[in-house]
Amino acid sequence: MKVLVIGGCGFIGSHIVDRLLAHGHSVKVFDRQAERFRPPLGGVEYIHGSFGDTMAVIDALAGVDAVMHLVSTTFPGTADVNPTIDVQDNLIRTLSLLDAMIGLGIRRILFLSSGGTVYGHPDEMPIPETHPLRPINSYGIVKAAIEHYLEMYRRTRGISPIAIRASNPYGPRQAHTGVQGVISTFLSRLRDGETIEIWGDGSVVRDYVHVADLAELCARAIVTDKIGPYNAGSGKGTSLREIVEILAKVTGQRISPIYKSARTIDVAQSVLDVSRARADFGWESTISLLEGIELTYEWLRAVSPSGSTPSVNSR
Amino acid sequence: MKVLVIGGCGFIGSHIVDRLLAHGHSVKVFDRQAERFRPPLGGVEYIHGSFGDTMAVIDALAGVDAVMHLVSTTFPGTADVNPTIDVQDNLIRTLSLLDAMIGLGIRRILFLSSGGTVYGHPDEMPIPETHPLRPINSYGIVKAAIEHYLEMYRRTRGISPIAIRASNPYGPRQAHTGVQGVISTFLSRLRDGETIEIWGDGSVVRDYVHVADLAELCARAIVTDKIGPYNAGSGKGTSLREIVEILAKVTGQRISPIYKSARTIDVAQSVLDVSRARADFGWESTISLLEGIELTYEWLRAVSPSGSTPSVNSR
Numbered sequence: 001m002k003v004l005v006i007g008g009c010g011f012i013g014s015h016i017v018d019r020l021l022a023h024g025h026s027v028k029v030f031d032r033q034a035e036r037f038r039p040p041l042g043g044v045e046y047i048h049g050s051f052g053d054t055m056a057v058i059d060a061l062a063g064v065d066a067v068m069h070l071v072s073t074t075f076p077g078t079a080d081v082n083p084t085i086d087v088q089d090n091l092i093r094t095l096s097l098l099d100a101m102i103g104l105g106i107r108r109i110l111f112l113s114s115g116g117t118v119y120g121h122p123d124e125m126p127i128p129e130t131h132p133l134r135p136i137n138s139y140g141i142v143k144a145a146i147e148h149y150l151e152m153y154r155r156t157r158g159i160s161p162i163a164i165r166a167s168n169p170y171g172p173r174q175a176h177t178g179v180q181g182v183i184s185t186f187l188s189r190l191r192d193g194e195t196i197e198i199w200g201d202g203s204v205v206r207d208y209v210h211v212a213d214l215a216e217l218c219a220r221a222i223v224t225d226k227i228g229p230y231n232a233g234s235g236k237g238t239s240l241r242e243i244v245e246i247l248a249k250v251t252g253q254r255i256s257p258i259y260k261s262a263r264t265i266d267v268a269q270s271v272l273d274v275s276r277a278r279a280d281f282g283w284e285s286t287i288s289l290l291e292g293i294e295l296t297y298e299w300l301r302a303v304s305p306s307g308s309t310p311s312v313n314s315r
Numbered sequence: 316m317k318v319l320v321i322g323g324c325g326f327i328g329s330h331i332v333d334r335l336l337a338h339g340h341s342v343k344v345f346d347r348q349a350e351r352f353r354p355p356l357g358g359v360e361y362i363h364g365s366f367g368d369t370m371a372v373i374d375a376l377a378g379v380d381a382v383m384h385l386v387s388t389t390f391p392g393t394a395d396v397n398p399t400i401d402v403q404d405n406l407i408r409t410l411s412l413l414d415a416m417i418g419l420g421i422r423r424i425l426f427l428s429s430g431g432t433v434y435g436h437p438d439e440m441p442i443p444e445t446h447p448l449r450p451i452n453s454y455g456i457v458k459a460a461i462e463h464y465l466e467m468y469r470r471t472r473g474i475s476p477i478a479i480r481a482s483n484p485y486g487p488r489q490a491h492t493g494v495q496g497v498i499s500t501f502l503s504r505l506r507d508g509e510t511i512e513i514w515g516d517g518s519v520v521r522d523y524v525h526v527a528d529l530a531e532l533c534a535r536a537i538v539t540d541k542i543g544p545y546n547a548g549s550g551k552g553t554s555l556r557e558i559v560e561i562l563a564k565v566t567g568q569r570i571s572p573i574y575k576s577a578r579t580i581d582v583a584q585s586v587l588d589v590s591r592a593r594a595d596f597g598w599e600s601t602i603s604l605l606e607g608i609e610l611t612y613e614w615l616r617a618v619s620p621s622g623s624t625p626s627v628n629s630r
Contacts, residue, residue, distance in 0.1 A: 084411065087402065088407065133449075136467060137467060141464060145402075151451070152451060
């Protein structure tokens with residue numbers, strides 16, 4: 001199968017490309033940047049352009065069987081700053097992508113949604129896919145709206161969509177500038193001898209999934225005709241305090257975080273019920289948090305502290 | 316209280332203006348058109364402009380205490396044709412309105428949402444406000460996204476929003492060109508000696524609410540500090556076949572509808588649980604369907620068949 005990975009040079013996208021190649025698929029990457037974690041991969045066709053450039057997206061779609069849509073111009077913690085831009089960049093451009101796919105007769109799309117934000121404050125834990133969508137921030141509102149449109153396009157326009165609701169992905173190649181994920185941000189600061197800051201008292205519970213596990217699920221899911229939402233997490237909750245304990249173990253440092261007042265955009269707990277992905281794809285996360293954080297730290301130490309091209313590629 | 320009614324010359328807006336005036340409020344109307352159902356009302360300040368013209372909206376907001384947002388450039392049956400325009404015209408412009416309100420220190424907004432589309436295929440009947448939002452068409456997806464943003468703006472920016480989830484409003488001044496409501500469309504065709512067409516077998520059940528009842532709820536709700544969603548319907552379900560029976564009684568005609576294949580955008584049943592509006596506002600619909608359809612037919616017969624300015628104003 002020939003798969004177009006939109007956002008294929010990014011943190012999650014680059015891992016998905018790895019898994020697609022490992023599964024023997026032909027891969028085309030559309031990204032605004034060149035590979036930044038490694039040299040361009042042999043056998044992969046790269047097209048560089050903006051997701052907002054509809055004609056460039058149409059060119060990239062030519063000849064592919066399926067599309068992985070991993071692009072987000074915003075992060076959960078930053079999208080609220082300007083919801084209008086969030087809607088324009090992510091919701092409207094996704095509608096343009098779907099319209100282009102229909103024009104070219106491409107039906108299959110995997111959309112990377114957000115299990116950490118679409119549900120809002122959960123009624124039950126772990127959270128099943130049937131839980132109401134009550135997003136409390138712009139990132140989640142846009143993801144939920146896109147999921148609704150995917151289902152509408154399925155019913156009325158023949159699109160075959162699957163939405164992977166990722167929990168909190170972490171691992172090698174994640175940005176460590178403070179907006180993308182606590183694990184890489186904390187590890188980067190610890191590597192550089194800096195203190196770490198925690199919003200709230202450290203009791204916030206999240207479901208961390210290693211990016212290689214997430215990528216494996218996406219690679220398995222795209223070739224099927226399964227539709228609708230699938231949670232992708234470890235199924236286990238871990239508090240920030242527990243994360244700090246693991247970080248101390250992995251880095252060998254004594255850690256004294258600075259505690260700041262809690263953010264209104266945070267829900268207290270978020271752990272996903274991943275039984276649907278297990279049942280339909282025989283998938284579950286395989287990399288423990290300790291092992292995953294070790295792999296991430298290993299990668300981070302190989303990257304120069306300035307954040308330039310790393311010299312190794314961990315999984 | 317000085318209330319800006321955005322869309323105040325429209326079907327629902329004009330009735331809301333009537334009820335606000337009856338309650339003794341000062342009213343400013345923002346609409347792209349002049350009054351088309353009646354001469355301009357004394358004591359009402361009219362500002363004509365496009366909802367897409369942010370500066371015109373800001374001008375209109377000056378000096379008001381609260382905002383009624385009733386504008387929709389699309390209808391449930393037509394929004395699916397171009398979801399991108401639906402998002403641009405309705406979602407993004409609503410975010411601009413909210414940002415303008417914040418800039419001017421105006422907190423209170425009543426948003427006219429859609430109880431007929433935000434829930435999708437309901438799990439229970441009548442449908443309470445706590446039912447998951449699973450809209451199946453673009454109209455409902457945009458309304459649900461706006462509701463989520465209203466709640467986000469409440470929590471993070473001090474907006475005080477209430478969303479009135481109207482069921483199927485009908486009554487005098489509703490367009491009768493086939494996109495806005497079955498009752499006025501059918502009545503208009505019967506008045507003109509034309510046949511009526513029904514999508515499906517006539518078993519589709521809806522909750523019809525007379526526009527004057529809906530307007531009364533909005534006028535009561537805007538002055539309170541109640542927030543969140545409120546269903547606004549009769550609480551009773553009526554099938555299209557039953558509507559046809561009432562139409563036959565009101566018009567004195569024998570009616571033989573033409574049945575066409577069902578539309579994929581329709582849910583089979585939609586009846587709203589209105590106990591929240593009753594408890595918080597002492598409100599319920601007071602105009603029976605028979606009485607309401609009689610009032611609508613009376614108005615329609617006073618309007619020239621070509622649809623030009625009517626000579627009477629029913630409630």
